[in-house]
Amino acid sequence: MIRVRHNDYGVLRPPAIGDWTPELRVSVVIPAYDCQEALERTASALAAQTYPAELVEIVVADDGSTPPIELPGARVVRVTDGWGRGAARQTGQLAAIGEVIHWLDSDMILAPDHLEAHMRWHHLLDHVVVIGDIRFVTAPGEDGTRPEYTRKTLESTRMLKDAGTSAYLLHTGASTSVRAELLRAAGGVDASLNMAEDTELGYRLAQAGAVFVPDPQARAWHVGPSTVMLREKEVHRHNWSYLGDLVPDLRWLRGHPRRHWRVPYVRVVVSATTYEETRASVDAALAGTLPDAAVTVVGPWGRLTGERRSSLDDPLLDLRLLHNLYAHEPRVTFAESEPVTAAPTPFLLRLPAGWVLGADTLARLVRLADEDVLGLLCVALAEDADGVVAARLERTAAFARAARFDGPADDLVDELFGVLWVEGGEHGFGTAADPPPLGGDPAKWRALAARRLAETKELRDQVDRLSAEVERLSRAQEQEDPAPGPLSSLIRHLRSAG
Known part of the structure; x- marks a missing residue:
């Protein structure tokens, strides 16, 4: 098996689409809630895939739809333990029998070779997580665009090859795939999360040793904007309330000096x-x-x-x-x-x-x-x-x-x-025979630093006031005597000191 250093998957050489023999079975897991029409469109795209149909199963996790979801050609399982996207994803993957779990949103349009593009990587390495190339469109048939964050991240990291430990941040439930064994090793989906469950799962997959591969040939189109596009600040406000507890890599969420966090760093x-x-x-x-x-x-x-x-x-x-x-x-x-x-x-x-x-x-x-x-x-x-x-x-x-x-x-x-x-x-x-002293309170040091900053600001304000006064007096002196005087020298001194 090929060894990938950090996340530089460039050593992997996937076969050309259409020029290889698939062997692994894939379970396409789709969480669904009151989306019968969109789901039928996604199912039509799945029926037209180049990946062998006998190696594909479709599992729809119905999260309490009214009326219940029905989809010919798919196995529909009902979410009975909890609710929300995390519970639906976990219910679906527990019911799946494929060697690879392919997460898919219910409102996706897939290129005919979408599954094949994903699956060729899993035949090379058992610990890759493949990320599909998702474009957002307002209606079927448009070219669409990548989200700005995704575009910038891919461009700045050589398509995640240089992403180091943060490659998981692009992990999304819209179209990603992972070996079932690796998913189990990471602990499955957190069924308690209704948002950001894909980011949190991506983090745990990274800790399980995953290599993250974004494949531009795994093309798909998401009809309509995502929730993040529509309500970004509100989404962050919601998700960051608990992601700080679960993902210690997100250091900016752990600014509090005395909090106890669920997952230590x-x-x-x-x-x-x-x-x-x-x-x-x-x-x-x-x-x-x-x-x-x-x-x-x-x-x-x-x-x-x-x-x-x-x-x-x-x-x-x-x-x-x-x-x-x-x-x-x-x-x-x-x-x-x-x-x-x-x-x-x-x-x-x-x-x-x-x-x-x-x-x-x-x-x-x-x-x-x-x-x-x-x-x-x-x-x-x-x-x-x-x-x-x-x-x-x-x-x-x-x-x-x-x-x-x-x-x-x-x-x-x-x-x-x-x-x-x-x-x-x-x-x-x-x-331990000569341990360092544990005395000293970080909060006291921060308070002292804050006082020193306040004192510094006050002194700078005084310098500004004095400078302004000296400037006024200097102009008055120059009007009476054009020759340089001591006030001009004092102004230069104050300016250099400030």
């Missing part, structure tokens, strides 16, 4: 040792400048039972104290073993016992990893008889993609994303 994994040592590591991770970090403490928590024991001589005392300490901290979880993946969290930091992070360490490591979209950042901390003691910042997407190939994981991650070694002391790592 980085999960730090610490093995439980002594109470003091482990507490130093966990507390430092929670006190950093990256506010949406979470910690998993690994230990034999199942051994903590409730029978009578000596409170001070319990052989599991340190473990019990750690559990007491963080039992009600929402950013700390307990696990019996190290997690294989942090998905859907984009980064996982494996921190050796006895080591602590500086205030800005985590933020600096993430910035360094993002500069070249690295898959692994190894931090050398010390050397002992067993070799180098290192912390590891792992990119979830990189390790998920590497897991699809045979070979050592780190070597594959290096090939697919890149690996870099750095020295711990240069990035603020310390030991």
Whole structure:
């Protein structure tokens, strides 16, 4: 299987349309609500596809239409668990039997080779997500245009080849396709979302290792403007109320310094040792400048039972104290073993016992990893008889993609994303024996900065007022005595200082 670095799918060579033999079965899943007429038009376009009809099934997820949707040649399933686009998409894909799920809106007109254009990529690679070329028209038969955001994104990223980790932002339910196995690995569709479910799913597909391919030959036309085109600000107002919780990559939605977020940006994994040592590591991770970090403490928590024991001589005392300490901290979880993946969290930091992070360490490591979209950042901390003691910042997407190939994981991650070694002391790592102070309140520093800015503005206003006064006096002096005087020199000084 071909290996794609980052999202540069240019190494893939899809066959020409009409010049290959399809094998995979595709399920076209269409969520539908009171759209019988538009759906019939879409079904007519599906009936005329060049992809073999025996390899195509159409699944319509009827989200409570009145009267119920009926479509000959399609399997109609009723949405009974919830409502909305997320519930309909999830209901439809759960009913589908194809090896590939092809999402399609109900008001689409498809070129005859639309499905074939999609499917040729899935025969090359089992972790591609293909994005159709959607043009918006007011009536059938028009050429149409791409949405402006889509056009600019494709032009600025070489058709997503240079999009790095943000390629998923073009994932849409109007016409995208994905292997059913990859969809299951990502967790399926969030049935609770009625809008932006396609963006949120695209993010999780990215964490599952997906490569996003926009295919200009997968042509389709959307009749009528999208909701975003008609009510963009209202759509953003609605969607951003919850996307910040679910998609940590959208950093601008996480401006609050003290919020607890459902999906962390980085999960730090610490093995439980002594109470003091482990507490130093966990507390430092929670006190950093990256506010949406979470910690998993690994230990034999199942051994903590409730029978009578000596409170001070319990052989599991340190473990019990750690559990007491963080039992009600929402950013700390307990696990019996190290997690294989942090998905859907984009980064996982494996921190050796006895080591602590500086205030800005985590933020600096993430910035360094993002500069070249690295898959692994190894931090050398010390050397002992067993070799180098290192912390590891792992990119979830990189390790998920590497897991699809045979070979050592780190070597594959290096090939697919890149690996870099750095020295711990240069990035603020310390030991639990001498942890950095946790004192200092970020809010106080922000308040101090705000006061200093206000003071600076007031001083600049004073300079402006003085400059204006000196200018007035200077003009008056020049009218009496044309020779340069001290006021002119003062004006030049004030202007240079301001």
